[in-house]
Amino acid sequence: MTLPSGLVVERDFALAPLTSWLVGGPADYLVQPKTVEELTEAVRWGRDQGLPLTLLGGGTNVLISDRGVRGLTIALRKMARLEIDEESKKQGILRLTCLAGTSKSELLKTMLKHRLEPALFLAGLPGDIGGGVVMNAGVGEMIRPREFVEITEWIEVLRTDTLKIERIEASRLQWSYRHCEGWRPGIVTRVGLRWPLEVQEDILTRVKEANRVRLSKQPLDMPSCxxxxxxxxxxxxxxxxxxxxxxxxxxxxxxxxxxxxxxxxxxxxxxxxxxxxxxxxxxxxxxxxxxxxxxxxVVYLGDWSHVLPHAPSSKQI
Ligand SMILES: Cc1cc2nc3c(=O)[nH]c(=O)nc-3n(C[C@H](O)[C@H](O)[C@H](O)COP(=O)(O)OP(=O)(O)OC[C@H]3O[C@@H](n4cnc5c(N)ncnc54)[C@H](O)[C@@H]3O)c2cc1C
CATH class of the missing domain: 3.90.78.10 (UDP-N-acetylenolpyruvoylglucosamine reductase, C-terminal domain)
Structure with missing residues (x-):
């Protein structure tokens, strides 16, 4: 089925390949919007059909049930674009606006190009930028910055009840270890990031070393979360x-x-x-x-009623 914008709604779409664990059953319906407008259209369509909504970013921190996901699943990985605010550079700051489905590796490349410190914690963090904010992704090492909270300036959220877009300053969100609250009910659509333009000449060497250490300590040759x-x-x-x-x-x-x-x-x-x-x-x-x-x-998604009848296992919006 195709929505008026041309966005395709797929039926019984196998979700396992969209996750880093490579497990999980099908989505009843799946859309992969490329723009916020397409995303809004998909949410409206799902709401009109009375379908529960489930969101998937890069799929690197979710466990999708073998029984799949009822209702409409929205995968955001194609909603990807990173814009650099060239004006901000004149004030000594790198300001970026990213669509939520932009990969962290794209952000890492930009930080490396400008030889900035955030490259160090971003190295080796998979998934999308939206997922990075929602999970306040980061590393355990005592470096600065080490989590998304330190580089995020604002987020933009599509309210799933009113379909309005709202911008929220990062200081108004409640950030904690691997968690961010204060933006629900909604979908993070855009993220504004900033970091002082303080060049670190040795950043590439340090990133390579961090990658070498990760490879020696983590089983990166097998699917995991x-x-x-x-x-x-x-x-x-x-x-x-x-x-x-x-x-x-x-x-x-x-x-x-x-x-x-x-x-x-x-x-x-x-x-x-x-x-x-x-x-x-x-x-x-x-x-x-x-x-x-x-x-x-890890977040459980989909229909887990067969093993977790009472737990809030299926995280829907
Ligand atoms: C090999 C490996 C190493 C890892 N190392 C680390 C690490 O060092 N540190 C760390 O913090 N994490 C790590 N992770 C976990 C994971 O990469 C992060 O938590 C990541 O930020 C999740 O992003 P994602 O886009 O994959 O989100 P997903 O897994 O797709 O989603 C996670 C949750 O966020 C929700 N969500 C996603 N996008 C949005 C959005 N735009 N709006 C609203 N809700 C949304 C989903 O519904 C789900 O509930 C690792 C994972 C792997 C596979």
């Missing part, structure tokens, strides 16, 4: 999991990585349920053995 659990206060999830003897624990085609215990890898055509089973076992074992409750950083 990065760190599955957030670090509980005063603890490192990876260390809790490792000291509970869980490295290598597997269910079906999913296992706790031997290289980094906070990664669960799809090593052999895993299902989403395999991954969920590993997550559940890890949570239970760490609670039993170490007395610490782990919370997932």
């Amino acid at each position: 990065g760190s599955v659990f957030v670090n509980p206060p005063g603890h490192k999830s990876g260390q809790l999991i490792e000291s509970s003897g869980l490295k290598g624990f597997s269910s079906g085609g999913a296992k706790v990585s031997e290289k980094h215990a906070n990664f669960i890898v799809n090593f052999d055509r895993a299902s989403a349920l395999d991954i969920h089973n590993v997550i559940s076992h890890v949570k239970k074992t760490v609670l039993d053995q170490r007395g610490v409750e782990l919370r997932t950083e």
Whole structure:
């Protein structure tokens, strides 16, 4: 089916290839808008049809159910553009406006071109810029900047109830570790970023070194979602999991990585349920053995009613 703007609505669209874990069933309906206007049209159409809405950025922090996603899924990765405000450079600041589906690697390239410090934390962060803001993505190292909160100036949100666009200054949002609130209900459509134009001559060398360290510590040769659990206060999830003897624990085609215990890898055509089973076992074992409750950083999307009948598992808008 095609909407008046030419935007195609696909039926029973396989979502697994749109995720970094490469698991999950189909979306009842899927659209991939390229502009905010197309996005608005899609949201209006879904609303008129009475369909629940689910959003997908780069798909690098989600676990989509094998049963798929009911209603309309909107994948934002084609809504991508990065604009540089050349005027701001005269005031010694690099200001950028990015559509939410712009990849972080595109942003990394721009920061590297200008030899700026944010390149260091962006190196190795997959996914989109919208997803980066929503998750307040960042790194554990004590560097500056280390999270999206430090480089974000404002965001623009499409209100899913009124279909109005609203700009929100970053200072009015509630940012915390791997989380950002104060913009719902809505879809982050554009992000304004800024950083002082203070050239770091050695930034490329430092980025290469950071990439080398990541490659040596993380199982980047297998499909994963990065760190599955957030670090509980005063603890490192990876260390809790490792000291509970869980490295290598597997269910079906999913296992706790031997290289980094906070990664669960799809090593052999895993299902989403395999991954969920590993997550559940890890949570239970760490609670039993170490007395610490782990919370997932990864967001469950789609129909999980068969395993999580009471949990707010299917995050819809
Ligand atoms: C190998 C690997 C390494 C990783 N390393 C790190 C790391 O070091 N640090 C870190 O923080 N993360 C890391 N991650 C996790 C992930 O890349 C980040 O959380 C990323 O910011 C998620 O962005 P995304 O676009 O993929 O979002 P998705 O996974 O697509 O979505 C995440 C959530 O945000 C919602 N969402 C996405 N876009 C929007 C939008 N525009 N408006 C409203 N809601 C939206 C989705 O509905 C979902 O609930 C890693 C992942 C992998 C695979």
